[in-house]
Amino acid sequence: MTNVGYIDWILEQVKLTKPSAVYWVDGSREDLERLIGIGMNTEKIDNNPVFVKLNDDVFPNSLLHRSHPSDVARTEHLTYVCLPKKEDAGPNNNWMPPEEAKEMMSKLFNGCMQGRTMYVIPYLLGHPDSPHSKVCVQITDSVYVAVSMCIMTRVGKEARERIGDSNNFVKGIHSLGELDPQRRWIMHFPHENLVMSFGSGYGGNALLSKKCFSLRIASYLGHAEGWLAEHMIIIGVEDPAGNMTYFLGAFPSACGKTNLALITPPMAGYKVHVLGDDIAWIHVGDDGRLYAVNPETGFFGVAPGTSYKTNPKMMDTLKNDRFQPTLFTNVALDSDNNSPWWEGLGERPKNLVDWQGNPYDSTSGKTAAHPNSRFTVSIYNCPTISKEFDNPVGVPISGIIFGIRRTNTIPLVRESFDWDHGVFLSSIMGSETTAAASSQSGIVRRDPMAMVPFCGYNMADYFRHWLEFKTRIKHMPKIFMVNWFMKDDKGNFLWPGFGENFRILKWMMDRISNKVSAVETPLGVMPDLNDLDLSGLNIKEENLGRLFEINKEEWKNEIDDIEKFYAQFGERIPVELKNYLKKLKDDVS
Ligand code: GTP
Numbered sequence: 001m002t003n004v005g006y007i008d009w010i011l012e013q014v015k016l017t018k019p020s021a022v023y024w025v026d027g028s029r030e031d032l033e034r035l036i037g038i039g040m041n042t043e044k045i046d047n048n049p050v051f052v053k054l055n056d057d058v059f060p061n062s063l064l065h066r067s068h069p070s071d072v073a074r075t076e077h078l079t080y081v082c083l084p085k086k087e088d089a090g091p092n093n094n095w096m097p098p099e100e101a102k103e104m105m106s107k108l109f110n111g112c113m114q115g116r117t118m119y120v121i122p123y124l125l126g127h128p129d130s131p132h133s134k135v136c137v138q139i140t141d142s143v144y145v146a147v148s149m150c151i152m153t154r155v156g157k158e159a160r161e162r163i164g165d166s167n168n169f170v171k172g173i174h175s176l177g178e179l180d181p182q183r184r185w186i187m188h189f190p191h192e193n194l195v196m197s198f199g200s201g202y203g204g205n206a207l208l209s210k211k212c213f214s215l216r217i218a219s220y221l222g223h224a225e226g227w228l229a230e231h232m233i234i235i236g237v238e239d240p241a242g243n244m245t246y247f248l249g250a251f252p253s254a255c256g257k258t259n260l261a262l263i264t265p266p267m268a269g270y271k272v273h274v275l276g277d278d279i280a281w282i283h284v285g286d287d288g289r290l291y292a293v294n295p296e297t298g299f300f301g302v303a304p305g306t307s308y309k310t311n312p313k314m315m316d317t318l319k320n321d322r323f324q325p326t327l328f329t330n331v332a333l334d335s336d337n338n339s340p341w342w343e344g345l346g347e348r349p350k351n352l353v354d355w356q357g358n359p360y361d362s363t364s365g366k367t368a369a370h371p372n373s374r375f376t377v378s379i380y381n382c383p384t385i386s387k388e389f390d391n392p393v394g395v396p397i398s399g400i401i402f403g404i405r406r407t408n409t410i411p412l413v414r415e416s417f418d419w420d421h422g423v424f425l426s427s428i429m430g431s432e433t434t435a436a437a438s439s440q441s442g443i444v445r446r447d448p449m450a451m452v453p454f455c456g457y458n459m460a461d462y463f464r465h466w467l468e469f470k471t472r473i474k475h476m477p478k479i480f481m482v483n484w485f486m487k488d489d490k491g492n493f494l495w496p497g498f499g500e501n502f503r504i505l506k507w508m509m510d511r512i513s514n515k516v517s518a519v520e521t522p523l524g525v526m527p528d529l530n531d532l533d534l535s536g537l538n539i540k541e542e543n544l545g546r547l548f549e550i551n552k553e554e555w556k557n558e559i560d561d562i563e564k565f566y567a568q569f570g571e572r573i574p575v576e577l578k579n580y581l582k583k584l585k586d587d588v589s
């Protein structure tokens, strides 16, 4: 199945999956309308239409999609990286021998599209004029996936022309199967540019451009080719004088990337421009600076918590239909005016239907929208899209932010001593799990660089890869660590978060431009509190103290956990990182 040209490859998939029709997706507006029509009138999930039209007066050109109730998040335990050698996938990945995985998947795919339509989707990741972009093809039997791909990537003519009749494209094979969690697998073959995904229609499991290719396969390619594929936002912060500072920001799933990417600064004269909210591909430019591009063209964002108060720019984006439709997945429905609703949006409507389509019972203790309900919307609809978004070279990076969700232990912000120390700090990140993955939420797990679920090879080799950039970068970005999520004993957030996070970005810019000094601590460099602009913020002195506290008892537990995490990788962990861990242990005890 590998050494054949484009059409022959599609024909092989047709022969294997036996669809009743093949639909060649071209991504044009007319095509999208046709696909949406199919989703409203023909295709069904559990006898329900794939798309239901929502009220145009509230969210123009938007559709509701309800997934199968068991198919609401990424399933990391069913996600595998099938490299020839187990050690190369590393303890951070599930592994199966590639031939065994392919045989198992071929059996599942055999005849799986009978009575269904196969959608063929040629797409580009990255800008058509960029030497770093990749051309890909996904086949799927889900019209929801087809429409989502058209919003999230550059689908159609340009990709199709670039492929010609070559075999040189990334291959994604996807089927909903029976949506049976017992027959659900997301299998990656990074050494063959191939992903096979069966049994789920959920974002990261089914839009193979997203985590499967843009991160798992691309990180493997980046390791071989000298670049980085990261779970990061890209933003440009413009100061009142018009100077632009570009940042990258990595946070685990559902830990604040989209919100930071669309932040509205509370300080007059500053603007934040968005280039990406989830994925960055990063190369060293000829001038020795790091350049980042976003390979995607849309946001697949968490709905709960999004409101005019927390994220007005996203609300404006969702209300704008200049380019593409907006999809809402597994949100609740205000049945009086046929509009989407989720926890945190505002007052709860009187007549609410929950995410599964049943009347909402507010005494049930459950949320009306699924905690991982999402919207899919074009980045071109965003009022703060950077004018550099379509620059094929990307933007030069001055700061890299790593963030986590932690109730305690991890201070609000600090800076690394240098590049190696920054790699160390991000290699020991631990964050509370969220509803974005199907395992239990709220448990601290190690998630270096927010990449544990997405690194397509052994993470110890990935740390080495990061360390090696030091020798190639002439203008080192500064590396920062943040935690917006500390809580007091009553469970209230100590830091107001959202727009107010800009105050921390402002301090970072002052550090980058050498305007302020800072205080060395065992955990890194922390702000002199006088240098943080907290004007107009009503935050108690005592809380501020907690936000920068180093609690020895908590750090003892933290280090135990980090040592266990490192130990899984044995001798493969770079010695620089082991030395920093030893030093941290001495310094905080
Ligand atoms: P993925 O799309 O899964 O990669 O998530 P993400 O990192 O883009 O997370 P997102 O910005 O969507 O935020 C996830 C949840 O955290 C939402 O419910 C937000 O409302 C909430 N959140 C984001 N930023 C903050 C913050 O600064 N403080 C608090 N308390 N909550 C926040």
Ligand code: SPV
Pocket (backbone or CB within 6 Å): 073, 074, 202, 203, 204, 205, 210, 211, 252, 253, 254, 278, 300, 436, 437
């Ligand atoms: C995440 O889980 O990090 C997401 C959503 O951004 S998904 O596309 O499902 O990966």
Ligand code: MN
Pocket (backbone or CB within 6 Å): 231, 252, 253, 254, 278
């Ligand atoms: Mn993500």
